Amino acid sequence: MKPKAVTLKDVAAAANVSRATAARALNGYGYVGGDAAERVRTVARELGYRGNRIAQALRQGELPLIGFVPGDILNPFFSQIAHDLDMELRGSRHNLLIAASQEDPEQERQVIDSLRALALRGLIIAPATSDPNPQLAAMLEEGYPLVLIDRVPEGLDCDQITVDNREGARNAVDYLIRSGHRRIALIHDGSRIGTARERLAGYSEALESRGIAADPALIAESPSTVSHAIDATIRLFHRQDPPTALFTVDSLMTQGAMLAFRSLGLSMPHDVSLVGFDDFDMATFSDPQITVVSQPIKKIGPLAVEMIMARIQGSRAPARHVQFPTQLTVRGSVSRPRSA
Amino acid sequence: MKPKAVTLKDVAAAANVSRATAARALNGYGYVGGDAAERVRTVARELGYRGNRIAQALRQGELPLIGFVPGDILNPFFSQIAHDLDMELRGSRHNLLIAASQEDPEQERQVIDSLRALALRGLIIAPATSDPNPQLAAMLEEGYPLVLIDRVPEGLDCDQITVDNREGARNAVDYLIRSGHRRIALIHDGSRIGTARERLAGYSEALESRGIAADPALIAESPSTVSHAIDATIRLFHRQDPPTALFTVDSLMTQGAMLAFRSLGLSMPHDVSLVGFDDFDMATFSDPQITVVSQPIKKIGPLAVEMIMARIQGSRAPARHVQFPTQLTVRGSVSRPRSA
DNA sequence: GCCCCATATGAGACCGGTCTCACAAGATGG
DNA sequence: CCATCTTGTGAGACCGGTCTCATATGGGGC
Incomplete structure (x- = not known):
């Protein structure tokens, strides 16, 4: 024993x-x-x-471990990435340590601290906010192998992988406009998360470039959960002059919107059109299937591993900033507005 | 630098x-x-x-790490558990190492080996097969803290958390029978995974206890992926004498069945009834929503942590075998058969 | 036959902590 | 005033490896 x-x-x-x-x-x-x-x-x-790898690590300085700090593993976006990291890392005989920040900056700080004490070889992080982050800045300064995904704090020149949120949003909204919509609503979380901000910006740009005045009453702010999104959608469409189309900035909100439409008795695409940011399984299970802006999720994990391994092997190259383009995946949730 | x-x-x-x-x-x-x-x-x-935790660990023997070996983190069942483990472990100042077995016994063996070399404090595993597992048996023998979830190799008296698959399946099928169905099809993966076997057994029992002869032609075997399940469903319902109801043994297969019905032009519950094992988000997004056998997933993670911590603290108590009951979540995918 | 070098091996430093033990003071007390 | 106890501190062993360096041995070249 x-x-x-x-x-x-x-x-x-x-x-x-x-x-x-x-x-x-x-x-x-x-x-x-x-x-x-x-x-x-x-x-x-x-x-x-x-x-005993611990003894080896003590001598050599590090354990063959990479840390991953996602916002929340329950989010399919992150679980896909976690899966890819796990697979990819296995090839380099490393293991993956996962500790979610729960999208909470303070928790993120603590989690990163506790991971650092473990002398991991590197960290792959989806920062919870895009506010400047002294902790990450310090690590970068020290030459600690670090790769940022999905979101990036301001003023941090670090290896990073993002998607072109602004352009994705612009395309989505432009597609709605080209389909004849003028009153296009948006739900976003007013969050610190930079991605949401960029998507909001893309929305505004699209309207502006087509000469449509943005109506602040059509922009709703809501926490990023299905149930809050339901409420926000209902509020938007309970107006006397409801929008004809809706753009949601993440998949949870898109789901909320779908449910809200169902309960409002609005049928897509006949009564209302919907485009969501980020593809998700359910988008193809609903009837109609939902048109979304899709991100090349599967490329993120492998690339992140490539980047972190390069740093671990001592690369001093300038930080790589990879920004993937998005793609508008047209399905059946958009048509010309009834009234138009 | x-x-x-x-x-x-x-x-x-x-x-x-x-x-x-x-x-x-x-x-x-x-x-x-x-x-x-x-x-x-x-x-x-x-x-x-x-x-430097590594140095401490060398002296004291172990790192504050717990390993988790799920079948596949992409499976929402496992990502929910991973999430709960992560949260729960944080309270005990431990971190979580995740390495999926990809449901492959050989990969599982390697993964467990590589995790053991890291001198983790304990391992939480969802074994890929229910075949006797000498590796796990040896670890148990050594007194290595081990908790098994969801599936259990034969002849291993180890702390474990499972659900009553047989009863869940029996209830589901019995519910279909009580709704008037006689020709009830089943799709399962003929896998080594014990859960699937138990669910199959529950199906057979339910039929037998109602005096219905099981028709082997209504039992399809298919790998557990959405697309294989689609094929299997189509084959089942292309018969001259198709079943009136279908029971699927996991959520991926349920999704496949839903898609297959759509492409076959069969509408639930009018043309066909469906009950799936394991609840999943999409089950409430489809129209109709799907009736499922749900498992108390959220209880598994916290309980697993409790068990492993007890072992880590040296408990020599006899192995605990916790089996949760399932619950039939009735939604809208079942009605009386048309013909009946 | 002598020197040099390739081969084989052990002794021991080292990594960065933890922890035991010995020892030096000052405090207590009889 | 000496013995004893309580504090505060440093030296050094130890965890389980890796790796440098010194040493031992045998063969080849001249």
Whole structure:
């Protein structure tokens, strides 16, 4: 009941050699006699010797671990990325430590601190806010391997992978306009999360470039949850002069809008058109299927691993800023407005 | 560019005390003079001293890490659990290492091996198969803290959390029978995964207890992916004498069935009834919403943490086998068969 | 036969902490 | 005033590896 793991010393003793020789035999470096090596390997197998990575790490400085700090693993966007990181990292014999920030800056700070104490080789983070972040700045300064995904704090020149939120939103809204809509509503969380801000900006740009005055009454702010989004949608469409189309800035809100339309008895695309940012499974399960701005999620994980590995291997290259374009995935939730 | 983390030695030197005293001051044990302690703490703060958990772990044997080996994090079932584990573990100042087995026994073996080398404090595993598992048996034998969830290898008396798959399936099928169905199809993956087998058993029992002969032609086997399930469903309903109801053993298959029905032009519940095992978001987004057997997913994570922590704290109590009951969540996807 | 070098091996430093133990003071007390 | 106890502190062992360096041995070249 006291497992007492087999150590190198045990193996060395059993094979009648010194720890140094045993280590050489097992790790295959330096000079080792053929039969000594043989003996050590046999004994190690028999004893069930299993190296202690902690000791190795202590000597060499780091554990083969990469940390990932998503906003929330429950979000399919992040669980896809977590999955890809896990797969990709396995190829480099690293393991993945996941600790969600719950989209809370303070929790994020603590989580990062606790991960750093573990002497991970690097961290992949989706920062909870786009406010300047001294903690990350300090790590970057120290040369700590760091890759930011999805969102980026202001003024931090760090390896990062984002998508072109502004353009994606602009395209989506422009598509609605080209379909004949003029009264296009928007739901966003007024959050610190930069992505939402950029999507809002894209919305405004699209309207402006087509000479449509933005109506502040059509812009709703709501926390990013399905139920809040339902409320926000209902409020928007309960007006005497309701919008003919809606653009939602994330998939949770899109789901909320779908449910709200159902309860309002509005049918898509006949009564109302909908475009959401971010693709999600349900978008293809509803009837009609939902037109969305899709992001190349599957490219993010592998690229993040590539970036962090480069840093771990000591690359001092200037920070890479990769911004993926989005793509408008046209499905069935948009048509010309009835009245138009 | 060579961060050269601040070590205890640096702090001790700067505070003009020995490492021993510095350690005592920082960790608050043993005797330390008031002003020495003060000095050490101040210096530590100024230098940005951050303990090295690896060194601590080497001395004390383990890192404050728990490993989690799910089948696949993309599966919402597992991402919910991962999320709960992460949250729950934070309370005990532990971090979560996630490495998916991809439902592959060989990969599982390797993953567990690589996690063990990291000297984690314990492992929470959803075994990929229910075949006897010597690796896990050996770990158990050694007294390694281990908690199994969702599935359990044969002949392993280990802390475990499962749900009553057989009863859940029996209830679901019985519900269909009580709704007047006689020709009830089943799609399962013929997998080694025990849960699927138990659900199949529940299906058979329900039929038998109502005196309905099971028709092998109504039992389809398909890998557990949406697209395979679509094919399987189509094959089942292309028969000259199609079933009037379908029971699917997991949420991916349920989704596949929904899509297949749509493409076949069958409308639920009018043309066909559907009950799925495992609740999922989309089940409430479709029209009609899907009747499912739901599992108390949110209870699993917290309980798993409780169990593993007890083992880590040295509990030698007999293995706990917790089996949660399931609940039939009746929604709108079942009605009396047309013909009946 | 002598020197040099390649090969094989062990001793021991080291990584950064924790912790035991010995020891030096000052306080207590009889 | 000496013995004893309480404090405060440092030296150094230790965790389990890695790795440098010194040493031992044997073969080849001259």
